[in-house]
Amino acid sequence: xxxxxxxxxxxxxxxxxxxxxxxxxxxxxxxxxxxxxxxxxxxxxxxxxxxxxxxxxxxxxxxxxxxxxxxxxxxxxxxxxxxxxxxxxxxxxxxxxxxxxxxxxxxxxxxxxxxxxxxxxxxxxxxxxxxxxxxxxxxxxxxxxxxxxxxxxxxxxxxxxxxxxxxxxxxxxxxxxxxxxxxxxxxxxxxxxxxxxxxxxxxxxxxxxxxxxxxxxxxxxxxxxxxxxxxxxxxxxxxxxxxxxxxxxxxxxxxxxxxxxxxxxxxxxxxxxxxxxxxxxxxxxxxxxxxxxxxxxxxxxxxxxxxxxxxxxxxxxxxxxxxxxxxxxxxxxxxxxxxxxxxxxxxxxxxxxxxxxx
Numbered sequence: 001x002x003x004x005x006x007x008x009x010x011x012x013x014x015x016x017x018x019x020x021x022x023x024x025x026x027x028x029x030x031x032x033x034x035x036x037x038x039x040x041x042x043x044x045x046x047x048x049x050x051x052x053x054x055x056x057x058x059x060x061x062x063x064x065x066x067x068x069x070x071x072x073x074x075x076x077x078x079x080x081x082x083x084x085x086x087x088x089x090x091x092x093x094x095x096x097x098x099x100x101x102x103x104x105x106x107x108x109x110x111x112x113x114x115x116x117x118x119x120x121x122x123x124x125x126x127x128x129x130x131x132x133x134x135x136x137x138x139x140x141x142x143x144x145x146x147x148x149x150x151x152x153x154x155x156x157x158x159x160x161x162x163x164x165x166x167x168x169x170x171x172x173x174x175x176x177x178x179x180x181x182x183x184x185x186x187x188x189x190x191x192x193x194x195x196x197x198x199x200x201x202x203x204x205x206x207x208x209x210x211x212x213x214x215x216x217x218x219x220x221x222x223x224x225x226x227x228x229x230x231x232x233x234x235x236x237x238x239x240x241x242x243x244x245x246x247x248x249x250x251x252x253x254x255x256x257x258x259x260x261x262x263x264x265x266x267x268x269x270x271x272x273x274x275x276x277x278x279x280x281x282x283x284x285x286x287x288x289x290x291x292x293x294x295x296x297x298x299x300x301x302x303x304x305x306x307x308x309x310x311x312x313x314x315x316x317x318x319x320x321x322x323x324x325x326x327x328x329x330x331x332x333x334x335x336x337x338x339x340x341x342x343x344x345x346x347x348x349x350x351x352x353x354x355x356x357x358x
Contacts, residue, residue, distance in 0.1 A: 062120035130164035222247035269303035
């Protein structure tokens with residue numbers, strides 16, 4: 001029997017023209033019936049909710065199609081690519097189960113994604129996280145195979161995204177997948193920490209110190225600071241900062257706020273760079289050089305502002321060697337945004353400025 005049997009005749013996804021979930025499940029069942037060893041990969045687009053909210057659903061659909069095309073090109077005749085649902089894809093590679101072979105394929109997919117600008121959205125670079133499991137080595141049933149791949153994918157997401165994890169029972173068997181309810185409760189808990197730290201004392205500086213201690217530790221952020229603008233030159237000064245003990249850099253300078261502002265998303269007043277090399281590719285050398293001087297490889301900046309009142313900017317930086325980066329997760333940025341806006345509201349309704357609190 002042909003391991004690809006009647007794939008051309010199975011149902012396809014209307015958006016991407018890849019095989020749909022039903023077709024891929026039929027194919028997996030077929031391979032299991034033949035007892036053909038294979039690797040299954042779940043591929044998830046990183047921060048896709050954030051992309052949809054900031055670029056729109058039409059752009060989101062175009063990005064899904066582009067990712068589908070890129071993944072299909074990298075897989076070639078090694079296997080079959082399908083759309084599993086939403087922004088998630090599934091890849092099945094029969095007779096392709098050696099660790100080194102899988103590693104090479106996944107590495108090529110990651111490099112292709114992170115180094116090529118998305119055609120549908122100028123200046124946007126999309127990354128993916130991949131979780132893989134193998135038949136029959138990791139599981140002998142479809143449900144267990146999916147569960148193990150999902151655990152590997154989950155580990156990749158918690159590790160920082162933009163990576164691939166090949167399921168190994170000694171490392172991943174005990175992972176407990178979070179339900180949607182668990183994720184919502186976790187988000188509620190983190191937001192409550194932001195509010196409680198900033199409002200538990202009348203001294204906002206003490207509240208910021210307590211909050212920054214938590215955020216730096218919880219999210220492993222190398223440098224967290226608030227910059228203010230002291231004059232009309234656009235130069236900023238650091239009002240308060242927290243440097244993680246494991247940070248590769250131990251001293252940081254204020255960034256020119258006028259430079260950052262020119263790249264802020266106007267809707268949420270945020271700039272995030274998973275890899276500062278994006279600036280170099282876009283010929284934005286001034287900000288790139290300023291970040292490189294401080295060994296910053298990834299940054300997320302949020303305006304501390306309310307209506308027309310600008311109080312400062314919250315800045316989160318990751319440092320390291322050239323080429324290292326952090327994929328800012330939606331939850332990370334959500335907490336930073338909440339912190340910045342809460343500080344702005346407190347300053348507005350108390351009639352104070354950051355400099356007046358010193």
